[in-house]
Amino acid sequence: MATSLRPRRSVLYMPGSNARALEKARTLPADCVILDLEDAVAPDAKDIARDQVTAAVKAGGFGLREVFVRINGLDTPWGAADLAAAATAAPDVILVPKVSDPEDLRRIGAMLADAGTPETTRVWAMMETPRAMLAALEIADAAHDPATRLAGFVMGTNDLAKDTRARWLPGRAPMLPWLMACLAAARANGLDIADGVYNALSDDDGFKRECNEARDLGFDGKTLIHPNQIGPCNAAFSPTAEEVAWSRTVIAAFDAPEAQGKGALQVEGKMVERLHAEMARRVVAIAATIAAREAA
Ligand SMILES: CC(C)(COP(=O)(O)OP(=O)(O)OC[C@H]1O[C@@H](n2cnc3c(N)ncnc32)[C@H](O)[C@@H]1OP(=O)(O)O)[C@@H](O)C(=O)NCCC(=O)NCCSC(=O)C[C@H](O)C(=O)O
Numbered sequence: 406m407a408t409s410l411r412p413r414r415s416v417l418y419m420p421g422s423n424a425r426a427l428e429k430a431r432t433l434p435a436d437c438v439i440l441d442l443e444d445a446v447a448p449d450a451k452d453i454a455r456d457q458v459t460a461a462v463k464a465g466g467f468g469l470r471e472v473f474v475r476i477n478g479l480d481t482p483w484g485a486a487d488l489a490a491a492a493t494a495a496p497d498v499i500l501v502p503k504v505s506d507p508e509d510l511r512r513i514g515a516m517l518a519d520a521g522t523p524e525t526t527r528v529w530a531m532m533e534t535p536r537a538m539l540a541a542l543e544i545a546d547a548a549h550d551p552a553t554r555l556a557g558f559v560m561g562t563n564d565l566a567k568d569t570r571a572r573w574l575p576g577r578a579p580m581l582p583w584l585m586a587c588l589a590a591a592r593a594n595g596l597d598i599a600d601g602v603y604n605a606l607s608d609d610d611g612f613k614r615e616c617n618e619a620r621d622l623g624f625d626g627k628t629l630i631h632p633n634q635i636g637p638c639n640a641a642f643s644p645t646a647e648e649v650a651w652s653r654t655v656i657a658a659f660d661a662p663e664a665q666g667k668g669a670l671q672v673e674g675k676m677v678e679r680l681h682a683e684m685a686r687r688v689v690a691i692a693a694t695i696a697a698r699e700a701a
C-alpha cells in the first residue's frame with residue numbers, strides 16, 4: 406500500500422462555466438484545482454462548462470498543480486457525457502460525486518478502460534451521502550481493485566449537512582464521526598483525503614480554525630472555494646520549521662551508529678521509536694517538496 410508524498414494542502418474548486426476562474430487556475434498557488442461540472446454549474450450551463458473544462462485540460466499550462474475534473478453523477482442527464490469528455494481530456498483526477506457504493510467506482514473504471522484513458526488519470530470519490538458514511542470502508546477497499554483507479558477521497562460536507570440535517574457548529578461535533586470514519590477507511594487503503602469546504606468566505610478566523618482542525622484530524626488538505634483561502638490553507642497544512650527540525654533530529658538519532666539494533670531511543674527527553682523516524686522522514690520529504698515548489 407503506497408502512501409503518496411505529494412502535497413495536497415489546498416484543493417480549489419471552480420465552476421467549469423466560469424472562464425475567468427479556469428484561466429486564473431493556472432497561476433494560483435493551490436496544490437490542486439477542481440474544474441467543476443457538478444454543483445457549481447447551473448443546469449443550463451452544463452454543456453458550455455463541459456466544453457470549456459475539456460478545452461482547458463487539453464490546453465494544459467497548470468504547471469505542478471494537479472488538475473481534477475468533477476463530473477456529474479452517472480444517474481444524472483449529464484454524467485455520461487461528462488465522463489466521456491473527461492476520459493478523452495485525461496486530467497490527473499476524475500472526481501466522482503455522491504459515491505455510495507464501490508460498484509459506482511467499478512463502473513467508472515471499466516468505462517475509462519474502454520475509452521483508453523491513460524492509467525495516469527486516477528479516480529477520487531466524493532464522500533458526501535449518508536450511505537457512503539456507512540460504507541466508507543467498502544468504498545475505500547475498492548482501491549484493492551486496480552481497475553477502479555481509486556486514489557483518494559474528498560469530503561462533501563455541504564451535501565452531508567443537507568442529507569443528514571446535521572448542523573454546522575464550530576468544531577463540527579456532529580460531523581466528526583463521519584470525518585474520522587472516512588479518514589480511517591482512506592488510510593487503511595493508502596488513499597489521500599481532503600476535508601470539505603468552508604462556506605463563510607469572510608470569516609478568516611473561523612476558516613483558519615477549521616484548517617487547523619482538519620490538519621490535526623489527519624487530513625492531507627482542505628477543499629476551497631475562493632482564491633483568498635489558499636494562503637492560510639497552505640500555511641496550516643505545511644510542516645512548521647519546528648516540526649521539520651524535530652524530524653531531522655529524530656532521523657539523525659536513528660541513523661547514528663549507536664542506534665543500530667535499537668527499537669526505542671530517548672531524544673531530548675522523549676521516547677522515540679522507529680515508527681517516529683518513519684513519520685519524520687515523511688515530514689521532511691513533504692517539506693522539501695513544498696520548498697522546491699515555492700522556489701520554482
Ligand atoms: C463564491 C464565488 C461565487 C464568489 O465569486 P465572486 O463574487 O466573483 O468573488 P470575488 O469577486 O471575490 O473574486 C475575485 C477574483 O477571484 C476569482 N475567483 C473567485 N473564485 C474563484 C475560484 N473558486 N477559482 C478561481 N478564481 C476565482 C474571480 O474570478 C475574481 O477574479 P478577477 O476577475 O481576476 O478579479 C466564487 O468564489 C466561486 O464560484 N467559488 C467556487 C464555488 C464552487 O466551485 N462551488 C462548488 C464546490 S463546493 C461543493 O460543492 C463541495 C461538496 O460537493 C459538498 O457537498 O460539500
Ligand SMILES: [Mg+2]
Nearest residue numbers: 444533561564
Ligand atoms: Mg457535494
